[in-house]
Amino acid sequence: xxxxxxxxxxxxxxxxxxxxxxxxxxxxxxxxxxxxxxxxxxxxxxxxxxxxxxxxxxxxxxxxxxxxxxxxxxxxxxxxxxxxxxxxxxxxxxxxxxxxxxxxxxxxxxxxxxxxxxxxxxxxxxxxxxxxxxxxxxxxxxxxxxxxxxxxxxxxxxxxxxx
Numbered sequence: 014x015x016x017x018x019x020x021x022x023x024x025x026x027x028x029x030x031x032x033x034x035x036x037x038x039x040x041x042x043x044x045x046x047x048x049x050x051x052x053x054x055x056x057x058x059x060x061x062x063x064x065x066x067x068x069x070x071x072x073x074x075x076x077x078x079x080x081x082x083x084x085x086x087x088x089x090x091x092x093x094x095x096x097x098x099x100x101x102x103x104x105x106x107x108x109x110x111x112x113x114x115x116x117x118x119x120x121x122x123x124x125x126x127x128x129x130x131x132x133x134x135x136x137x138x139x140x141x142x143x144x145x146x147x148x149x150x151x152x153x154x155x156x157x158x159x160x161x162x163x164x165x166x167x168x169x170x171x172x173x174x175x176x
Contacts, residue, residue: 040131047127051120055091056128058084059113062097063121067112069102096120 017024017031040053057077062068068076074084088111091097096117102108113121139146 043127043131044124049120049124049127050094051096051124052090055087055096056124058087058091059096059117059121059124062111062113063118067110069108069110071108073111091117 017027037053041051044051044053057079058073061073061076065076070081070084070088073079073088074081077084088097088099092099095114097111098114099109099111102110
């Protein structure tokens with residue numbers, strides 16, 4: 014018996030998180046076996062900085078829709094691995110500006126061929142499903158943008174208590 018599967022809707026967030034972790038772990042293992050000292054969880058920041066050049070933590074968090082804490086954690090790890098550098102914003106000493114180091118730019122190039130294979134395998138895997146998962150995820154995200162799960166539950170609890 015798999016309790017998480019059995020609980021269905023009650024364990025939705027757990028199942029989604031578990032699926033994301035499986036994908037991330039598998040990709041990180043591929044990087045490791047390809048002699049790339051890189052974690053899948055860093056990819057979005059690496060890609061964003063390769064496009065935007067210099068950004069503050071809050072800008073990265075907003076752009077990627079990640080928590081500030083997650084961005085700080087990932088950037089600290091990337092800093093330790095020499096992929097990024099931080100500087101103090103000359104206009105606001107409280108802000109850290111983050112950019113890729115030459116090693117970070119090189120890593121972006123080195124993972125390119127692996128990313129192409131990952132993209133193709135993701136396409137094949139998604140095609141095996143009976144529904145368009147990417148479209149479905151977009152619809153679910155849009156729905157939560159319109160009304161968060163917090164608000165949905167709160168309204169239902171209020172309605173339930175007034176009966």
